[in-house]
Amino acid sequence: MIRRLAIEGYRSIRDLVVDLEPLTVVTGANGSGKSSLYRALRLLADCGEGRIIASLAAVGGLDAVRWAGPERGILGGQVAQGTVRAKAVSLRLGVATDELGYAIDLGLPVAQQSAFDLDPEIKQEHVFAGLDPRPAGVLVERTRGLVRMRGDGGWRTLGSGMHPWASVLDELAGHEEAAELSGARRMLRGWRFHDALRTDRTAPARQPQIATRSVRLDDDGANLAAVLRTTIEAGWGYEVSRAIDEAFPGSRLLLPAVDGRMSVALEQPGMLRPLTVSELSDGTLQYLLLVAAMLSAEKPSLVVLNEPERSLHADLVEPLAGLVRRAAEDTQVVVVTHQQRLADALGGARVELDKQGGETLVAGREGPLDQPSWHWPKR
Template sequence: MMLRSMFAENYRSLRSIRMDLAGVNLFIGENGVGKSNLYRALQLVQAAVRGHLAREIAEEGGMASAIWSGPQRVGKPARIRLDAELIDEERAITFRYRIDTVDLDRAVADAFAGARLQVPEPGQFAEFSLVFPDFPHRAFSPRELSDGQMRFLALAAALLSYRRPRFIALNEPETSLHPDMLPALAAMVASAAGESQIWIVTHSERLAELVRQQCGVRPRRVIRKDGATWIDGMRLTGAVEEEDE
């Protein structure tokens, strides 16, 4: 197994850097230029794969120490993005590990009309809040959010986690969600489908159509046939007629 490339953005002194790697990689530079941050970025990816990312961030001094240390754009909080690509030459398999909160920011903005998720530096308890465009100087805590808003954020946590499970099952995920949130939900499903197998059971024709558009799959309609549950158009072999076309 060999590390083939790495990418880091907004991590310590690494504003945005991507490089291809070889068997031997030699770096030279003066003290304080950020040489150590190159391998620290890889340590974070390794910690994420092992499920120890939160501990690794805490040992670094929290997000305040890990985030980009240079000037930031006004109104656009920095988000850490790390990416490592490895190749198993014996089996000709490529693995990619990524830590990225950009998808989460986009999903929240799309679902809540431009709102921004605000996560302070962790203390004794993890906290978060939402800042809406109509109230830019007011952060709404979880207890002030609606059931639908909280449900969407829970779905986002499951679908956009940096360490997704191989199989994710969603039972009527549209429940309590405002119809305007469904496009963002379908986009999150499409994003998660790149790494996980997704199983969705829904009443919503609109959500089914949005997922079809985002993922390119046809919904399988569940029906009653001779008093038993069945899939419309499915043969006894398990093949669906549409799949034969």
């Protein structure tokens, strides 16, 4: 389970550390920084896939997403006005379980002639033991091009000359003596995100799909019918039926397959025929997509939902909350929402964000000493 998340220098987040529970609900007013926290988690997942540099370049590079406020942020409830920046520009992201953590430090490239000026550089990476990357707990350390590993006899070199765009999680995760790198990569690759499930008239989920086993939902929901059928055949049929009945009492999910293609239909009380997927409302389809996401046959280590209440009728909030709570018994879940009713129905741990002087903070914290311990390694 992910226990701690640390973000520094990203969008409206100057310096933020939060603890996560099996079910964590992130709330706050519009513009408070919920989306920044969500995107930071996605960037960490990109580290596991080896695409963080490309992801940052796609949105305009480090200059487009880095913290633009004063270095000292909020002091004593007052905005600390900066003049000349004293520290090097950096975007730092970190995450930790009880056993293993990963932290990355990205910065601006050293001045050079290159057509890839939107690509930031990886300045540092650390894999560490425990919840805080203190020097004593660091297991693998990458500083610019040099990678070292701590062993019984002290530090020894794993690699040198690393390219500034290449992560140790990609280049050295298969190293026979650095199992910690493989563990960190598996941790990040085990996350799933759902924020782009389409329900419009031309949504992929409304089209017939190839009938092939699918253990996880596509980002756009294109394999909805196949995921639901795979889940049912994997022994989770009762859970799917329960989620459908709680939202649409007396209804029955149908997954007709014709000529190797599968679609979704819903049989409802009082209707003379089932409603095909093209006839379902946006809210009904959104709920079915969330059922597939939370009950898929492959159980991820972490699922992050960004505003799952979109398009849902108020009557579906309670069934959705029940679905998420039950899923959180097997899979860690983070829900980002601005709807108070859903947050209250979900329960779980609450992280309420607030913005002061342009900076995202956790509401109720007295100051920086009031947040969980996290010590970024020095460059």
